Amino acid sequence: MEERNLICINCPMGCPLTVTLNDAGEVVSVTGNTCPRGEAYGRKEVTNPTRIVTSSLPVSGAKGQIAMVSVKTASDIPKGAIFDVVRDMKGLVVEAPVHIGDVVKADIAGTGVDLVATRDVE
Amino acid sequence: MEKVNIVIVGGGPAGLAAAAAAYDAGERSILILERDNMLGGILNQCIHNGFGLHTFKEELTGPEYARRFEEQVEERGIACKLNTMVMDISPEKVVTAMNRTDGMFEIEAKAIVLAMGCRERSRGALNIPGYRPAGIYSAGTAQRLVNIEGYMPGREVVILGSGDIGLIMARRMTLEGAKVKVVAELMPYSGGLKRNIVQCLDDFGIPLKLSHTVVDIEGKDRVTGVTIAEVDSHNKPIPGTEEHYSCDTLLLSCGLLPENELSRQAGVQLSPVTNGPVVNESLETSIPGVFAAGNVLHVHDLVDYVSEEAASAGRNAAAYVRGELAEDRSGEIPLEFAGGPRYTVPAAIDPEKMNDTLTVRFRVGAVMKNRFVDLYLDDERVLHRRRQVMAPGEMEELVLKRTMFEKHGPVQKITIRVEEA
Ligand SMILES: Cc1cc2nc3c(=O)[nH]c(=O)nc-3n(C[C@H](O)[C@H](O)[C@H](O)COP(=O)(O)OP(=O)(O)OC[C@H]3O[C@@H](n4cnc5c(N)ncnc54)[C@H](O)[C@@H]3O)c2cc1C
Ligand code: SF4
Numbered sequence: 136m137e138e139r140n141l142i143c144i145n146c147p148m149g150c151p152l153t154v155t156l157n158d159a160g161e162v163v164s165v166t167g168n169t170c171p172r173g174e175a176y177g178r179k180e181v182t183n184p185t186r187i188v189t190s191s192l193p194v195s196g197a198k199g200q201i202a203m204v205s206v207k208t209a210s211d212i213p214k215g216a217i218f219d220v221v222r223d224m225k226g227l228v229v230e231a232p233v234h235i236g237d238v239v240k241a242d243i244a245g246t247g248v249d250l251v252a253t254r255d256v257e
Numbered sequence: 258m259e260k261v262n263i264v265i266v267g268g269g270p271a272g273l274a275a276a277a278a279a280y281d282a283g284e285r286s287i288l289i290l291e292r293d294n295m296l297g298g299i300l301n302q303c304i305h306n307g308f309g310l311h312t313f314k315e316e317l318t319g320p321e322y323a324r325r326f327e328e329q330v331e332e333r334g335i336a337c338k339l340n341t342m343v344m345d346i347s348p349e350k351v352v353t354a355m356n357r358t359d360g361m362f363e364i365e366a367k368a369i370v371l372a373m374g375c376r377e378r379s380r381g382a383l384n385i386p387g388y389r390p391a392g393i394y395s396a397g398t399a400q401r402l403v404n405i406e407g408y409m410p411g412r413e414v415v416i417l418g419s420g421d422i423g424l425i426m427a428r429r430m431t432l433e434g435a436k437v438k439v440v441a442e443l444m445p446y447s448g449g450l451k452r453n454i455v456q457c458l459d460d461f462g463i464p465l466k467l468s469h470t471v472v473d474i475e476g477k478d479r480v481t482g483v484t485i486a487e488v489d490s491h492n493k494p495i496p497g498t499e500e501h502y503s504c505d506t507l508l509l510s511c512g513l514l515p516e517n518e519l520s521r522q523a524g525v526q527l528s529p530v531t532n533g534p535v536v537n538e539s540l541e542t543s544i545p546g547v548f549a550a551g552n553v554l555h556v557h558d559l560v561d562y563v564s565e566e567a568a569s570a571g572r573n574a575a576a577y578v579r580g581e582l583a584e585d586r587s588g589e590i591p592l593e594f595a596g597g598p599r600y601t602v603p604a605a606i607d608p609e610k611m612n613d614t615l616t617v618r619f620r621v622g623a624v625m626k627n628r629f630v631d632l633y634l635d636d637e638r639v640l641h642r643r644r645q646v647m648a649p650g651e652m653e654e655l656v657l658k659r660t661m662f663e664k665h666g667p668v669q670k671i672t673i674r675v676e677e678a
Contacts, residue, residue: 144452205304254320
């Protein structure tokens with residue numbers, strides 16, 4: 136048995152969660168949550184934590200003053216792959232025009248997730 | 258002089274939401290004045306995700322969230338002037354502004370929505386001894402440099418203050434290859450959101466030292482190191498607790514202040530607690546027809562609430578222009594509070610002017626566990642809401658219903674009380 140203490144981050148309540156795992160590493164219980172989202176978060180955070188990675192990249196050929204375009208992974212990637220994504224982004228330059236949702240690099244760092252633009256640069 | 262029914266000062270999320278809501282309430286003569294070269298306000302530099310969970314049920318980045326509201330303004334054909342700085346607002350609601358094409362110009366408004374946002378507390382106010390070498394930045398400045406200008410301010414970083422921008426920048430600079438050594442927070446609790454502590458510090462093993470401050474900054478031309486020490490309950494450094502960190506950059510994230518120079522000049526009454534205007538249930542300031550919303554009113558941590566609040570200010574401004582919001586303020590009852598809140602927005606309520614629901618927002622002064630937030634009309638308790646934890650870093654809200662007031666009958670005293678469970 137192992138207990139892990141987390142804080143649910145899904146809403147400003149920030150409920151203190153206690154997740155209990157058995158010896159096989161399976162979640163036995165989640166306590167301390169006020170709503171079901173807390174339980175789901177607790178389970179996922181100890182078994183398969185994921186994050187969205189955001190950054191900004193230089194743009195070439197932009198008309199206006201903006202020289203950078205902000206980007207994100209289109210969905211969650213495993214927490215352990217954050218730095219792989221960051222490394223794979225290094226050196227990327229985005230061609231203007233670029234629009235929200237445009238794929239800047241497909242399958243970033245082999246995560247199966249695309250890196251997409253989060254701002255329009257004409 | 259040009260005449261416009263509603264002038265909106267500031268084109269950040271608050272200004273955009275106020276404009277769209279005023280339009281949807283039937284108003285067509287609306288003008289947004291924005292000093293920057295783009296709409297969206299501070300969101301343009303907040304490239305991280307976590308915006309719009311409440312409004313859109315998905316996690317957007319700042320620029321994406323801003324874009325959705327810009328689109329609403331574009332679709333409605335609402336007029337905007339960019340690169341236009343508002344210089345003055347008179348009590349008679351004449352707005353003086355300036356830009357390169359029109360020079361200095363005046364607009365006579367029937368109603369004004371203040372949506373100027375906030376600025377960072379400056380480092381001068383921080384009183385750190387030592388030289389003032391290069392390499393000291395406010396967290397927001399660093400955010401703009403890294404995200405918009407693509408310039409990394411340094412490689413080895415210490416952050417003073419655990420406000421959200423500081424936390425966000427701890428992660429941002431780590432991902433850009435910098436080593437963030439420590440975040441020192443003067444208070445015994447963090448001023449930032451829990452999700453930011455988890456995802457920006459814990460994820461990267463960056464230590465957060467509560468009740469600590471910077472006592473010395475080294476380096477003449479450029480920062481070479483800082484010393485931090487623990488503080489006692491009077492915020493005095495405790496001798497013997499000093500720790501030295503070598504670094505080339507010190508970021509200061511010591512809170513935000515509503516930007517109210519214009520409001521002050523106009524004679525709008527300001528709250529010494531929030532540094533924002535004192536408003537009633539209609540988000541109307543002490544000057545009838547002048548409304549306020551967003552960070553200019555009180556500093557928000559969730560942009561969803563900014564949009565919500567601003568939409569309500571926009572609707573009320575439209576009602577004022579139509580003559581449906583009486584100028585008579587004699588029915589206002591001050592909203593009293595006890596047991597925890599440091600302020601409430603609004604600060605007064607006229608039950609007659611209330612909409613079907615009214616969201617009251619407030620912050621507490623210390624971390625509190627296991628409480629009830631109660632609303633009393635005179636001595637009758639009409640709302641009783643449990644809160645497991647309340648913290649100064651997170652805004653609280655309580656939704657009041659018009660029917661509560663109708664059921665209760667004439668009321669003399671309205672009180673929000675935080676009570677132990
Ligand atoms: C760094 C930072 C990080 C944040 N992170 C998050 C987050 O992760 N999630 C979340 O939900 N919320 C977050 N917030 C909160 C949210 O983004 C803000 O509360 C929101 O942007 C405030 O909107 P606003 O329109 O009131 O102010 P602003 O966005 O500051 O807009 C004010 C606008 O008014 C303009 N202006 C000011 N004075 C004048 C003048 N005299 N004339 C003309 N124009 C003027 C400014 O140029 C600006 O465009 C963050 C806030 C900050 C500061
Ligand atoms: S458990 Fe539910 S109420 Fe508690 S923080 Fe998580 S989402 Fe919010």
